[in-house]
Amino acid sequence: MAFFVCLYFAGLRPAEAVHLRDTDCDVPDDDGWGELRLTGSSLHVGEGWGDDATATKEDRELKHRAKNAVRPVPASPPLVRILRWHIAVFGCAPDGRLFVAPRRHGGGPLSRETYSRTWRAARKAALTPAQHRSPLAGRPYDLRHACVSLQLNAGVPATQVAEWAGHGVQVVLRVYAKCIEGQGTAARRRIEDALKLDGDQHER
Numbered sequence: 365m366a367f368f369v370c371l372y373f374a375g376l377r378p379a380e381a382v383h384l385r386d387t388d389c390d391v392p393d394d395d396g397w398g399e400l401r402l403t404g405s406s407l408h409v410g411e412g413w414g415d416d417a418t419a420t421k422e423d424r425e426l427k428h429r430a431k432n433a434v435r436p437v438p439a440s441p442p443l444v445r446i447l448r449w450h451i452a453v454f455g456c457a458p459d460g461r462l463f464v465a466p467r468r469h470g471g472g473p474l475s476r477e478t479y480s481r482t483w484r485a486a487r488k489a490a491l492t493p494a495q496h497r498s499p500l501a502g503r504p505y506d507l508r509h510a511c512v513s514l515q516l517n518a519g520v521p522a523t524q525v526a527e528w529a530g531h532g533v534q535v536v537l538r539v540y541a542k543c544i545e546g547q548g549t550a551a552r553r554r555i556e557d558a559l560k561l562d563g564d565q566h567e568r
Contacts, residue, residue, distance in 0.1 A: 366450035367463045367479060368486075368507060370400075373443040375511035375529045378504055379405035382474050383423060385460035386451060391444045398439035398447075402426060402530075408476050427530060437528050479504055509540075516540055519554075 370381045383406040390399040406423050425431040439447070450462065457464045463474040483504045488496055501507070508529075515525045516536075526536040 366446050367474065368483070368504060369443055369446045371504060371507035372511050373440050374400055374437045375508050375515075376400070376402070376437070377405060377427070377508060377530075378476070378479065379407050380426070382406040382461075382463055384462050386456045386462060387460055389439070389447055389451075389462075391439065391448045391451075393448075395441050395445055397441060398444040400437045400439050402435040402437060403433075406473050429530070435528075435530050512536065512540055 367381050370376045370384065371378065376384070380402050383404045384400065384402070388401045388403060390401070392398055404423050404425055405427065408422075426433055426435055429435065447462075456462055461473060465472050465474060465478060480503075487501060491500065501510075512525060512529050512531075515528070516522065522536050523533055525531075526533045529536065531539075
C-alpha cells in the first residue's frame, strides 16, 4: 500500500519508489509535513525487454539529473503517517530500502511484475465492472499523473509542480494542459481577492 501511496501523494515514478531508502525519508512524529529526498531510481533492464523473468535491476541516477543529484519532494501528512506505519510494521531491507520482495522470494528490490500484479488485483477489487473495463487508473504510473494533475488543479504553480515531479516546465504544461483548463473563474476570484486587499490597504 505504501508503495502506491508514494506514487499518488508524492508523484514518484515507480522506479524512484523502488529505490527509496529510510534515510531518504523525513517522517516527523507529529503528523506534520515531511520530505522525501530522492537520490536515484531502480530500473528493470535486460534482454527480456522488461520481462521480469530475465530482467535485472539496476540503480541509476534520477531521470534527467546528474549522478549525485537529489530531488526533494514534500511528503503530505497522510503520506507521512502511512510511511511511518509501513516502516514500523515491515521494517527495511539491510540497505535501507523500503519496498522489497518477501524473503521467500529472495527479499530483493520490489519487482515491476509484483507491483503490477498487485495493482491489477486492487483495481479489480475497488472499481465497478464498468470502471474496470475502462482505462481508468490502468497502470501504477497513472497514480503519478493523478498527483501532478491534483497539484495543478489545486493552483500550485507549474514551475513548482515541475520541480517536484522532476519534469521540465514545458513538459508539464504540454502533457497536463487539459488538467489546468477551465480555471479562469478561480483565477479571477483570486485576483479580485488580491485587489480587495490592496484597496483596503489604500483606504487605511
